[in-house]
Amino acid sequence: MEASVRFDADLVRRYDRPGPRYTSYPTAVQFHDRFREPEYRAAAAATNGKTPPAPLSLYVHVPFCQSPCFYCGCTKVITRNREQAENYLTRLYREVELQAELFDEERVVDQLHFGGGTPTFLNPWQLEDLLKKLGWHFKLRQDDGREFSIEIDPRTCAPDTIDLLARAGVNRMSLGIQDFDPDVQKAVNRIQTPEQTFGLMDRARAAGYKSVSVDLIYGLPKQNCERFEKTLEQVLEVRPDRFAVYSYAHLPHMFKPQKRIHAEDIPSGAEKLALLGLTIEKLTGAGYVYIGMDHFALPDDELAVALRENKLHRNFQGYSTHPDCDLVALGMSSIGKLGDTYAQNYKTLHDYYEAIDSGHLAVHRGLELNDDDRLRRAVIQMIMCRTRVDFAEVDRAWSVRFEDYFARELEALKPLVADGLVRMSGRGFELTPIGRLLMRNVAMCFDAYLPVHQQSDTPRFSRAV
Ligand code: SF4
Numbered sequence: 426m427e428a429s430v431r432f433d434a435d436l437v438r439r440y441d442r443p444g445p446r447y448t449s450y451p452t453a454v455q456f457h458d459r460f461r462e463p464e465y466r467a468a469a470a471a472t473n474g475k476t477p478p479a480p481l482s483l484y485v486h487v488p489f490c491q492s493p494c495f496y497c498g499c500t501k502v503i504t505r506n507r508e509q510a511e512n513y514l515t516r517l518y519r520e521v522e523l524q525a526e527l528f529d530e531e532r533v534v535d536q537l538h539f540g541g542g543t544p545t546f547l548n549p550w551q552l553e554d555l556l557k558k559l560g561w562h563f564k565l566r567q568d569d570g571r572e573f574s575i576e577i578d579p580r581t582c583a584p585d586t587i588d589l590l591a592r593a594g595v596n597r598m599s600l601g602i603q604d605f606d607p608d609v610q611k612a613v614n615r616i617q618t619p620e621q622t623f624g625l626m627d628r629a630r631a632a633g634y635k636s637v638s639v640d641l642i643y644g645l646p647k648q649n650c651e652r653f654e655k656t657l658e659q660v661l662e663v664r665p666d667r668f669a670v671y672s673y674a675h676l677p678h679m680f681k682p683q684k685r686i687h688a689e690d691i692p693s694g695a696e697k698l699a700l701l702g703l704t705i706e707k708l709t710g711a712g713y714v715y716i717g718m719d720h721f722a723l724p725d726d727e728l729a730v731a732l733r734e735n736k737l738h739r740n741f742q743g744y745s746t747h748p749d750c751d752l753v754a755l756g757m758s759s760i761g762k763l764g765d766t767y768a769q770n771y772k773t774l775h776d777y778y779e780a781i782d783s784g785h786l787a788v789h790r791g792l793e794l795n796d797d798d799r800l801r802r803a804v805i806q807m808i809m810c811r812t813r814v815d816f817a818e819v820d821r822a823w824s825v826r827f828e829d830y831f832a833r834e835l836e837a838l839k840p841l842v843a844d845g846l847v848r849m850s851g852r853g854f855e856l857t858p859i860g861r862l863l864m865r866n867v868a869m870c871f872d873a874y875l876p877v878h879q880q881s882d883t884p885r886f887s888r889a890v
Contacts (some may be wrong), residue, residue: 430859430861444868447865450872457791460768460790460792465791469528472751482750484752485559490541490578491546495615498680502598502619510547510552512553514551515841516778520756521559533565534749536574539576544576544577552593557593573595574744576599577625578601580615580621591629598637602640602656602660610780613645619859626665627758636669636726638665638669639665639669640669641669641670644673645673645676647690653703657704657708669767705862711785717763717810717861730746741762751764757787765793768790768791770787770788791851800825804831805868805872808871809865813853817853838867841866842854847867
């Protein structure tokens with residue numbers, strides 16, 4: 426397979442359109458409130474009936490942050506009141522019990538992810554307790570093959586917490602950085618030093634974490650190539666296993682904190698393109714492999730290995746090496762996936778608490794995939810993870826003739842073929858190095874729901890760059 430990536434400013438500009446990131450298909454925009462607790466319970470029971478049942482993945486959402494980063498589009502609660510954490514954990518533990526009752530106790534948890542908000546808003550004892558409680562109610566995998574990860578905000582994480590998490594089985598972490606430049610940090614209200622960040626990275630390595638990832642963002646206010654290059658070089662010096670370098674999407678009509686960003690401080694389209702080009706040049710020049718959708722990894726990192734061996738997967742947490750698990754989502758606003766269904770919890774603390782306090786699960790919307798959704802999901806996964814689609818493989822697995830079923834989509838792909846993003850072969854197609862950079866544009870050709878959203882005046886998705 427093509428493992429390289431190529432930056433072409435002109436093509437990237439032309440294909441810079443709003444579109445999903447395809448951590449799921451259909452995307453959360455399609456969820457509806459006819460999928461609730463009874464449907465979720467039925468979906469959970471159906472997954473137990475499979476032979477063998479899929480392993481489990483747990484996602485735990487900690488929604489609190491002590492201050493707002495102005496660029497942020499996550500669902501979160503800004504507070505400095507630590508009591509909020511206690512109140513939340515009380516409900517979370519009740520939810521853990523309710524959810525655990527739905528799954529055969531022999532089902533092993535292969536993956537565990539703490540996301541937010543800020544998981545490290547919880548103090549070390551609370552985190553330890555949370556891991557213990559999860560272990561009481563679910564069978565957490567004990568060997569090295571487990572993928573237990575946490576998002577760390579270096580501003581709120583004590584070094585001891587890193588050791589404590591490692592002892593409890595956490596073996597991967599991602600560190601939020603975004604940019605070290607003081608002016609950029611001020612403009613986005615997120616001040617943190619390289620010292621506090623890299624100190625935690627050293628600690629994680631000493632504690633035996635298998636993979637340390639850093640998150641950066643390009644396109645932030647006050648950013649320019651010179652400043653961002655400095656940040657890239659600072660981070661490259663400590664050689665994290667992975668980079669996630671996201672594009673800042675300025676959508677103040679959707680994300681209120683972004684209203685505090687001065688539009689005139691945001692880099693122009695041309696500057697933003699240059700920032701992306703610079704990022705690709707610096708990271709690939711330093712030996713990192715482009716995985717897809719903003720992710721880079723060292724060649725011996727398991728994501729890069731999985732890419733080479735066609736074993737990459739994509740789920741709500743991004744890329745993963747684990748095949749399809751059933752994802753149990755815990756906490757306010759979290760999204761899970763059981764078999765061919767998706768479900769999301771209530772998105773406010775009030776509604777989440779009310780559901781749990783009345784002895785119910787907190788599922789408030791979701792979706793059951795139909796046959797067409799399932800087929801398209803498989804094709805979109807092939808594009809995003811393998812960067813190629815073999816028609817015969819799809820025909821065999823889905824009892825269709827690809828060229829007939831997707832005749833309209835193959836027509837839509839033609840301009841991308843003409844522009845060199847996609848190469849057609851006898852009975853399939855593959856993404857070229859520039860196509861890999863624009864893979865979501867390729868996937869968008871197979872999204873049955875996108876034309877409806879594209880007619881809307883309010884953009885529902887961020888742009889590619
Ligand atoms: S970026 Fe992270 S820490 Fe900052 S407000 Fe968003 S969720 Fe909270």
